[in-house]
Amino acid sequence: MTTPMPTIETQRRIVLRAKDVWKSYDEGAISVLNGVDFVGFEGETVALCGPSGCGKSTLLHLLGGLDEPDRGRVSVNSVEINRHRSPLRLLRHEIGFVFQLHNLIPDLTLEENCLIPTVAAGIARTTALARLRDLTERTGLSHRLGHRIQKLSGGERQRTALCRALMNQPRILLADEPTGSLDEGTSAVVFDLLLDLVAKEGVTLVMATHDRALAQRCDRLVEMHDGRIYEPQSA
Numbered sequence: 001m002t003t004p005m006p007t008i009e010t011q012r013r014i015v016l017r018a019k020d021v022w023k024s025y026d027e028g029a030i031s032v033l034n035g036v037d038f039v040g041f042e043g044e045t046v047a048l049c050g051p052s053g054c055g056k057s058t059l060l061h062l063l064g065g066l067d068e069p070d071r072g073r074v075s076v077n078s079v080e081i082n083r084h085r086s087p088l089r090l091l092r093h094e095i096g097f098v099f100q101l102h103n104l105i106p107d108l109t110l111e112e113n114c115l116i117p118t119v120a121a122g123i124a125r126t127t128a129l130a131r132l133r134d135l136t137e138r139t140g141l142s143h144r145l146g147h148r149i150q151k152l153s154g155g156e157r158q159r160t161a162l163c164r165a166l167m168n169q170p171r172i173l174l175a176d177e178p179t180g181s182l183d184e185g186t187s188a189v190v191f192d193l194l195l196d197l198v199a200k201e202g203v204t205l206v207m208a209t210h211d212r213a214l215a216q217r218c219d220r221l222v223e224m225h226d227g228r229i230y231e232p233q234s235a
């Protein structure tokens with residue numbers, strides 16, 4: 001008897017998984033996620049779409065270990081987050097997060113903001129500076145290293161947030177509307193950079209977005225509605 005050839009699907013490694021995840025706020029008064037199932041495969045780009053308030057940020061926060069589900073399981077690289085030694089370890093080493101409002105420290109420089117996660121992860125300063133030089137060259141920010149965030153344009157801030165999220169060379173990047181605050185032209189530039197960076201480094205990207213045109217450029221588009229994820233469609 002011959003052994004069946006593995007399909008492409010079974011060969012792909014699952015790096016992110018949410019299984020029957022439920023989340024509510026205000027002691028159950030606001031029910032947001034109602035049994036979400038999601039998988040993210042190694043190296044793929046996934047757009048998470050759906051109306052405002054449907055729970056995209058909530059799901060990204062749970063996938064990144066920034067918050068805990070009421071019920072259900074979230075695992076990263078097959079390790080369940082709430083059984084992980086420390087969810088913070090995930091954010092230091094395995095996951096990069098680009099926040100909706102970038103969450104940079106306005107009084108610090110671009111360089112200082114980007115070095116913070118490397119200090120938390122115990123990365124040597126020379127290694128961190130080399131990585132910063134590389135990322136800022138690739139994102140066209142090398143001439144802005146010493147500038148305070150408050151002096152940067154919206155597009156430069158989002159590119160800085162992208163650099164910061166990638167400083168520790170995570171294998172997974174979670175991005176919450178990474179171009180949401182930008183005009184159409186700047187948004188396209190930042191998104192091109194984002195796709196280029198994740199493709200070159202083989203990073204898995206899960207991105208919440210309202211921009212259907214950008215979502216179509218991801219490998220997969222999943223829809224959220226009424227706190228559930230609906231059948232993935234090909235983007």
Ligand SMILES: Nc1ncnc2c1ncn2[C@@H]1O[C@H](COP(=O)(O)OP(=O)(O)OP(=O)(O)O)[C@@H](O)[C@H]1O
Nearest residue numbers: 025026030032050051052053054055056057058059
């Ligand atoms: N900390 C919180 N406390 C109470 N309610 C919250 C909290 N965080 C989110 N919510 C509510 O949960 C729902 C889902 O919010 P979430 O930010 O996940 O949606 P979203 O799909 O990302 O929305 P948007 O596209 O507008 O960013 C919203 O109704 C929001 O008001």
